[in-house]
Amino acid sequence: MHPAPSVIIFSTLSGAGFGLLVFLGLGLPVVTGWVAFGFYFIGFALAVGGLLSAVFHLKNPKNAWKSYSQWRSSWLSREGWAAVLALLAMGVYAFLQVFFAITVPPLGWIGAALSLFTVLTTSMIYAQLRTVPRWNQLPATPVMFLTTALAGGALLSANLAAAGILLVLAGAATVWHWLAGDRRFGEVGSTTRTATGLNGHVSLWEKPHTGGNYLTREMVFQIGRKHALKLRVVALALMVGLPLILVLLPMSHLTAVIAVLSYLAGVLTQRWLFFAEAEHVVGLYYGAHDRPIAA
Amino acid sequence: MTSLPTTVHKKLGLVIDLDTCVGCHACVTACKGWNTQNYGVPLSDQDAYGDASGTFLNRIHAFQVQPDPKLADHVPPRLAQTIHFPKSCLHCDDAPCVTVCPTGASYKRAEDGIVLVNEDACMGCGLCAWACPYGAREVDEAAGVMKKCTLCVDRIYNETLPEVDRQPACVRTCPTGARHFGDLADPDSHVSKLVAARGGMDLMPEQGTRPVNKYLPPRPKDAIQAPELTGDEDILAPFLAPVAEEPKGLLAWVDRALEKI
Numbered sequence: 001m002h003p004a005p006s007v008i009i010f011s012t013l014s015g016a017g018f019g020l021l022v023f024l025g026l027g028l029p030v031v032t033g034w035v036a037f038g039f040y041f042i043g044f045a046l047a048v049g050g051l052l053s054a055v056f057h058l059k060n061p062k063n064a065w066k067s068y069s070q071w072r073s074s075w076l077s078r079e080g081w082a083a084v085l086a087l088l089a090m091g092v093y094a095f096l097q098v099f100f101a102i103t104v105p106p107l108g109w110i111g112a113a114l115s116l117f118t119v120l121t122t123s124m125i126y127a128q129l130r131t132v133p134r135w136n137q138l139p140a141t142p143v144m145f146l147t148t149a150l151a152g153g154a155l156l157s158a159n160l161a162a163a164g165i166l167l168v169l170a171g172a173a174t175v176w177h178w179l180a181g182d183r184r185f186g187e188v189g190s191t192t193r194t195a196t197g198l199n200g201h202v203s204l205w206e207k208p209h210t211g212g213n214y215l216t217r218e219m220v221f222q223i224g225r226k227h228a229l230k231l232r233v234v235a236l237a238l239m240v241g242l243p244l245i246l247v248l249l250p251m252s253h254l255t256a257v258i259a260v261l262s263y264l265a266g267v268l269t270q271r272w273l274f275f276a277e278a279e280h281v282v283g284l285y286y287g288a289h290d291r292p293i294a295a
Numbered sequence: 296m297t298s299l300p301t302t303v304h305k306k307l308g309l310v311i312d313l314d315t316c317v318g319c320h321a322c323v324t325a326c327k328g329w330n331t332q333n334y335g336v337p338l339s340d341q342d343a344y345g346d347a348s349g350t351f352l353n354r355i356h357a358f359q360v361q362p363d364p365k366l367a368d369h370v371p372p373r374l375a376q377t378i379h380f381p382k383s384c385l386h387c388d389d390a391p392c393v394t395v396c397p398t399g400a401s402y403k404r405a406e407d408g409i410v411l412v413n414e415d416a417c418m419g420c421g422l423c424a425w426a427c428p429y430g431a432r433e434v435d436e437a438a439g440v441m442k443k444c445t446l447c448v449d450r451i452y453n454e455t456l457p458e459v460d461r462q463p464a465c466v467r468t469c470p471t472g473a474r475h476f477g478d479l480a481d482p483d484s485h486v487s488k489l490v491a492a493r494g495g496m497d498l499m500p501e502q503g504t505r506p507v508n509k510y511l512p513p514r515p516k517d518a519i520q521a522p523e524l525t526g527d528e529d530i531l532a533p534f535l536a537p538v539a540e541e542p543k544g545l546l547a548w549v550d551r552a553l554e555k556i
Contacts (some may be wrong), residue, residue, distance in 0.1 A: 057421075058418050058439075059419025061418060062418075063398055063416055063417060066416050066418065067418060067420075073297045073298045073394045073395075074396055076397035125395075129391075129395075130428070131391070189501045190428070195499055196380060197512060198512070198513075201360065205359040206356070208323075208354035208355050213350075214348075230553050230556055285430055
């Protein structure tokens with residue numbers, strides 16, 4: 001799948017932002033006044049910044065408001081609702097904490113639950129697609145998104161013990177998603193033979209047109225295969241390795257900033273791989289992902 | 296609502312004969328012509344006289360089939376075949392493209408089972424194209440909305456057209472009669488009879504989409520001159536290595552940097 005920067009930035013930033021809002025909503029820590037303003041500014045900037053980035057992915061954004069209509073059937077619609085409701089609940093909760101030093105725990109719990117649900121809806125948009133076997137992993141795909149977001153939230157909210165545990169869990173979930181994902185295309189069982197219904201050694205002889213098209217650019221796109229293993233190591237080192245070492249050492253503001261930036265760079269790499277390594281079954285009609293001569 | 300209808304009264308669709316199709320692309324041209332001037336926005340082309348690309352609702356792929364000596368029905372040995380393979384929307388019963396749509400633009404009609412896009416509600420997110428295993432949906436790069444086969448809904452019910460023209464443009468134009476249009480829910484329709492007689496098949500049944508369109512497999516060719524095969528005939532493979540494309544700019548730098556690690 002084509003790794004579109006808008007979508008990769010969206011899921012990285014808003015994942016970390018909603019992760020932070022989860023911890024603040026749970027009162028970990030309970031903050032008021034300027035400290036609260038600082039925390040919520042970071043949380044909302046990441047969450048909303050990510051959502052705005054996703055809008056750039058739309059080819060016809062003037063109809064984006066209509067995406068709130070189909071929450072009964074569509075995970076993308078549910079994501080829109082969850083994000084708005086989470087930001088509303090956490091907005092009121094933050095407003096009371098920042099300006100009146102009033103903490104309303106039940107409101108925070110609701111906001112935390114909605115923030116977590118938003119990350120779940122994002123992961124389900126990918127996990128529901130049978131056509132992309134690597135994404136179509138339950139529960140590995142949601143677990144990877146949720147643990148990654150919570151690890152970022154723990155790091156940003158300075159819950160160092162939780163951050164240590166969640167970083168390890170996020171790393172484990174990521175490795176699980178990669179290794180199980182490497183086998184997924186074979187498990188789903190789509191081949192050039194099932195795609196064409198033809199028997200024998202079936203392979204593409206001629207594409208429909210000499211040029212590329214929307215499908216080949218968007219879904220048959222292949223990049224980074226050569227360095228996939230190295231990038232996996234880079235992603236793990238930046239997302240888990242360095243932040244974990246910094247969390248275990250005595251923390252200063254500088255090392256905290258380095259840990260967060262390293263984590264975000266690691267998640268960006270993880271999400272880039274999430275797209276770049278994903279193979280869409282439509283590639284079988286374009287001579288891609290062909291397992292040569294599988295009788 | 297982008298939920299699927301619980302019952303459809305008809306299942307209008309196509310039956311495509313892989314034995315008869317000669318890969319002339321007449322259906323591609325007829326489809327593009329009709330659908331550029333009728334339902335919804337035109338099917339645009341980009342850089343038509345350079346690095347050409349464009350929106351099509353119907354595309355013809357071609358596959359080569361080499362006989363497999365390990366398959367039971369390939370004994371006695373067969374000759375290799377090229378199969379021209381037209382592909383457009385299969386108007387699936389369990390259309391995954393419909394349920395993923397967040398705006399309500401995609402829908403499946405209860406009256407005849409046709410899957411359509413209301414372009415006035417489409418935001419161009421492309422998720423329905425990701426959900427389709429067959430590559431039947433393409434975002435039009437000029438208009439930014441999703442395009443797909445309408446089964447020529449503006450022809451088949453169009454009483455201003457002569458009756459003979461009230462079928463999809465691809466079916467009407469096919470010079471070899473490789474495309475058939477009808478109601479696949481009616482066991483007595485000519486398309487249902489064709490499917491029964493020729494062993495019509497679903498594409499990618501493992502994807503669980505339950506497509507309405509069916510494909511008729513190619514009939515076996517003569518085996519008179521077929522050589523004995525052992526499975527090791529691919530002598531040209533070593534000479535057909537892919538031509539590498541070198542990345543440029545930032546990607547090239549990342550590529551080199553990673554190479555050094």
